Amino acid sequence: MSGVGGAAVGAAGVGDGNGGGRSIRLLVADDEHLIRGALVALLNLEPDIEVVATAENGLVAVEQAIETRPDVCLLDLEMPEADGIEAATRILQAVPTRVVIVTRHARPGVLRRALATKVSGFVPKSTPAEELAHVIRDVAAGRRYVDPEIAATALTAERCPLTDRELDALRHSRSTMSVQQIAERLHLAPGTVRNYLSSAMTKLDAASRHEAAEKAWEQGWI
Amino acid sequence: MSGVGGAAVGAAGVGDGNGGGRSIRLLVADDEHLIRGALVALLNLEPDIEVVATAENGLVAVEQAIETRPDVCLLDLEMPEADGIEAATRILQAVPTRVVIVTRHARPGVLRRALATKVSGFVPKSTPAEELAHVIRDVAAGRRYVDPEIAATALTAERCPLTDRELDALRHSRSTMSVQQIAERLHLAPGTVRNYLSSAMTKLDAASRHEAAEKAWEQGWI
DNA sequence: CTCGGACGGTGACAAATGTCACTGCTCTAC
DNA sequence: GTAGAGCAGTGACATTTGTCACCGTCCGAG
Incomplete structure (x- = not known):
């Protein structure tokens, strides 16, 4: 992988035959300031990519996308206020742009949901850094890229x-909540919640609702 | 994988305009390839910093540190094989260098443990990107920096x-394990485990062992 | 030496949790 | 129009939990 920084720059130089072609205008959204800054630094090294906006959460990302109308939006999946999928949905119905989702835990169900919202790219954070620029170029060119x-x-x-109701119950089981509390939150009888949970546990082959919730989360179902 | 270092050195050449002054030789360790690459790009932009090695886990970080003897090691806390603290301990007893720990979840107990191992810097990932270079310079100069x-x-x-035993029991309660299983793992009677858990729950004012484990984790105690 | 604390354990008890069976209601698909 | 699926609920039941009281041992501080 010797080419980490160098190769990317080099390749960009080669592919830069867009003689006078305008560069790709990019929005970068990630809630961790350090990561956001590092990604901006990484991508600004590419001669044909220009970071025109950054955001630290999903809502700001939507605002910024509407204001700056970038060619491509790079959205972290795990963000406060509105997660990557939510932000992507709103951005795509507001402005003509393309979206790449970046995520730490690449769970299959999340990919499915992402693709359902017409996202163009989906990459895990385990992707080599030099790959990211390629993906952004592909997506900017109208192609799709999925890890x-x-x-x-x-x-x-x-x-x-x-x-749906089983999923509702499981969602609340990820935190430390009693069946009673879940029932109140869902406006259901405690017995009903227990039934849903029990049924979900059977389907997922789990010994406790916590384990079931964990498994469902790993699959990206909640 | 040593090719990584090569690439980094190459990229460093770009920002190499450090008129004569010897630059800070840096090791970067983070398990997420994308983040690692981005951090390298970010820090190589600084004329007085040169990334001489990278690592994707704690063990590789130790090896690389011994081999390249950097001035400063930037270690992510959450890494497989050996976490940041563990890697820092081994690195500091093997080579004369300084360590900066970077972490996503900055928990007080972790800071305490980090400082106990003579780490020089401790920054959360919410730190602005521009700050990081300052911190590295401070640490390279022999000063300490804690967020x-x-x-x-x-x-x-x-x-x-x-x-100690309460902590042992709590550690296992973070995953979805029954009291029985924890007891077996700890070679204790189930009743004893229940007692420890109960006592921990009282001390932490938690309603279930899961909640107690969560609280203990947030404090960095486990 | 003795007191306190951590450690390991037992037994009893109440509450929470998970399982099962069975009752309705409302849709949708065939 | 009726069978099946999802939804909401009840009641009975066995298990798992968390709580409490109490029993020892060992070790270190005073």
């Missing part, structure tokens, strides 16, 4: 067998 | 009130 690893997992992984 | 926010929290937060 092959995740795509394969998503194709083999079976679709979610849980009903 | 003021975390320092304040660590000073006000009281020390861990839990006993």
Whole structure:
């Protein structure tokens, strides 16, 4: 991988035959200031990419996208206020642009949801840095890019067998909440919640609702 | 993988305009390839910093540190094989260098443990990107830097009130394990584990062992 | 030496949790 | 129009939990 920085720059130089072509205008959104800054530094090294906006959460990302109308939006999945998928949905219905989602935990279900919102690119943070610029160029050119690893997992992984209410109950089981509290939150009888949870546990082959919630989360279902 | 270093050195050449002054030789360790690459790009922009090695986990970081003897090691806390603290300990007893720990979740207890291993710097990932270079320069010059926010929290937060065995039991409670399983793992009677857990829950004012484990983790005690 | 604290354990008890069976209601698909 | 699925609920039941009281041992500080 010797080419980490160098190769990327070099390749960009080569591909820079867009003689006088205008560069790709990019928005970068990530809640961690350090990472955001580092990504900006990395991508600004590319001669054909220009970071025109940054955002530290999903809502700001939407505002910035509307204001600056970038060619491509690079959105972290895990953000406060509005996560990457939510932000992507709003951005795509407001301005003509393309979206690349970056994520730490690449879960198959999340990929499915992302693609459903017409996202153009999906890459995990384990992607080599030099790859990212390629992906952005591909996406800017109208192509799509999905990490092959995740795509394969998503194709083999079976679709979610849980009903909506089971998912509701599981969602609340990720935090430390009693059945009572979940029932109140969902405006249901405690017994009903227990039934949903029990059924979900059976479907997911889990010994406790916490384990079931964990498994569902790993699959990206909640 | 040593090719990584090569690339980094190459890229360093770009910003090499440090008129004569010897630059700071840096090691960067982070398990997420993308972040690692971005940090390298960011820091290589600084004329007086030169990234001489990179690592994707704690063990590789130790090897690389011994091989390249950098002035400063930038270690992510959350890494496989050996986490940042563990890597820092081994590096500091093997070579004369300084260590800066970077972390996503800045928990007071972790800071305490980090400082106990003679780490020189401690910054959360919410730090502005521009700050990082300052910190590295400070540390290279022999000064120490601790994020003021975390320092304040660590000073006000009281020390861990839990006993060793309570912590053992809590550690296993973070995953979805039954009391039985924890007891087996710890070679204890189930009742004993329940007692430890119960006592920990009282001390932490938690309603379930999961909540207690969560609270203990947030404090950096486990 | 003795007191306190950590450690390991037991037994009893109440509350929370998970399982099962069975009742309705409302849709949708065939 | 009726079978099936999702939804909401009840009641009974076994297990798992968390709580409490109490029993020892060992070790270090005073």
